[in-house]
């Protein structure tokens with residue numbers, strides 16, 4: 001543990017202590033492989049992440065592996081660590097990261113990339129793969145952003161693309177075999193690079209054309225496959241799910257049992273990366289879920305179960321599941337939450353059943369303000385359905401609604417933006433049409449807009465992104481057209497979204513940009529209070545890269561995209577067809 | 587209307603909070619206990635109303651980083667339970683640094699432990715280099731302190747002070763105030779960051 005003088009000086013010392021309920025304790029000397037699971041954001045954020053809980057449990061279920069955790073130290077702690085020359089350590093055994101066989105970063109959002117470099121640096125590990133020796137840990141990374149690994153290619157020894165639950169065992173098995181013999185890092189990487197989902201960037205070369213686009217991306221090692229196939233788990237009922245999860249001793253962003261009810265999404269909204277990269281749609285049975293819920297509640301003592309999925313409505317047995325869970329837990333002061341439930345008349349009964357225990361505010365994500373825009377993005381929901389959903393929610397006693405929209409979408413016109421305020425006003429009107437005794441207080445509508453970021457493996461991956469000024473103008477236009485006092489307006493920072501755009505669709509050269517921004521002091525870029533646009537502007541200037549090339553340019557179908565070598569399970573032809581289908585009819 | 591608590595059973599739980607557990611703050615401690623009681627499968631009683639919460643109360647907040655050797659939390663249960671079984675099952679739910687020392691069933695009416703607190707005992711340790719100054723001068727300077735009426739008893743032993751201080755809503759003195767006073771008046775080498783505090787007992 002860090003000494004008291006340090007812990008008493010920093011905000012929330014529990015971030016650096018561990019000792020949580022259900023923390024796994026092993027003797028590091030008794031295992032063959034030590035794995036440090038690294039979450040490149042602050043403790044409370046990382047600990048709320050379900051993927052961490054799953055992989056932590058899975059890795060530690062192997063007697064030959066000890067998986068520990070490490071998070072990005074907050075800036076107050078970093079200052080002390082640098083001043084006193086303290087290395088970054090794990091929470092389980094307070095071991096420096098340099099002692100581990102693997103350090104594995106989870107890539108949940110692009111704006112954590114500078115934190116990854118910072119964590120390696122704080123641990124005294126060279127940030128570039130090429131500068132590391134066999135005595136350094138092997139640095140790996142996985143998670144949704146790994147579908148375009150190229151911006152981090154210089155820093156990571158291997159990526160894992162897709163779902164790791166099954167393939168992880170193969171990797172650990174090979175490592176154990178090789179560790180008992182005498183092997184080099186290269187031998188190991190060659191041995192694993194044929195496993196589904198594994199990508200070893202150093203085995204590939206990229207050539208560029210004069211205009212900056214990719215001329216050629218080919219393996220330089222004859223064992224390396226040409227295409228990397230995303231790994232998927234086939235049977236969701238058989239796949240590992242933890243029986244107990246870590247319970248932090250300080251308040252995390254989420255304090256609840258997370259039940260993953262299915263993976264993938266059947267919808268195919270054209271802007272949505274999750275909808276494409278997590279395919280196919282695979283659900284767990286009610287039986288499995290009830291069993292998992294019982295175990296997890298008993299092991300954690302949480303008072304909330306959250307049913308996680310991309311679109312809860314699409315779970316085929318939702319009502320049955322909620323009934324079963326209610327039956328087991330209602331007298332135990334446990335509430336059920338459905339964070340991604342779309343409200344409509346069809347699930348009115350489900351709503352009522354959930355509501356028995358506790359009410360939270362409800363969320364609608366029409367994404368597009370006008371029907372025209374919702375058709376463009378393939379959000380299959382009509383204005384009537386939205387209004388009907390609002391009525392159902394109001395009838396059920398919810399009077400706080402959150403509405404999510406995206407601005408800057410392809411083919412967008414001013415009318416699509418002004419429609420947002422109009423929709424909010426219509427929803428307020430629905431409220432006042434209710435009989436008086438059903439209205440406890442004036443309704444509250446929160447409108448949030450995010451900025452469109454074209455993402456790899458979506459039909460919109462070829463589109464240009466708006467610049468910061470465009471986004472801000474659109475935000476003002478939306479705001480001017482919200483004419484009801486009952487609605488408030490929140491919007492995402494345009495400058496962060498533009499940077500995220502560069503990192504999302506970047507190629508290998510963007511690694512230099514990330515490195516330079518980090519050198520200049522960029523940290524916690526997803527946090528509004530820490531994001532420093534000037535540093536990134538400087539980094540662009542210093543590296544000669546431009547937003548025009550990465551963000552604002554329209555890409556041609558024929559262009560080799562940096563992530564084309566990954567087989568995500570959806571063909572490029574299909575994405576092209578979908579992009580064409582999005583064109584508004586004249 | 588009858589107080590629903592009259593149907594419940596009240597238990598006073600004595601516990602220690604040391605080493606890594608010292609850094610659990612007061613609010614977090616409350617939600618820690620909420621979950622620990624649930625994991626231990628105790629028949630916890632809840633408040634009535636729109637947002638029911640466990641009928642649980644921590645007798646006295648403990649400062650971040652301070653060790654507590656004999657802290658108190660009270661909980662209402664809907665059924666009577668075997669006290670030694672309760673101690674065992676709760677101890678299985680404690681993280682490193684916390685253990686349940688004792689549990690007593692107490693009458694379910696009357697003031698809560700928080701309402702009964704009137705004092706607390708602390709052990710305050712300064713740097714060893716300060717032993718001489720403290721032995722020679724502490725008694726004298728304390729006699730003129732304006733918080734003297736809140737000091738119940740003091741024992742000096744080298745660089746260590748065992749203090750029994752008033753606590754609770756009527757009169758309250760924090761050990762940090764006493765330490766700060768000694769540092770200033772005696773010109774100690776210790777700074778506020780060097781002083782270590784332990785609460786050895788809560789007086790109810």
Ligand code: SF4
Nearest residue numbers: 265268269272275310
């Ligand atoms: S936006 Fe939601 S419903 Fe649409 S594809 Fe993405 S996850 Fe599915």
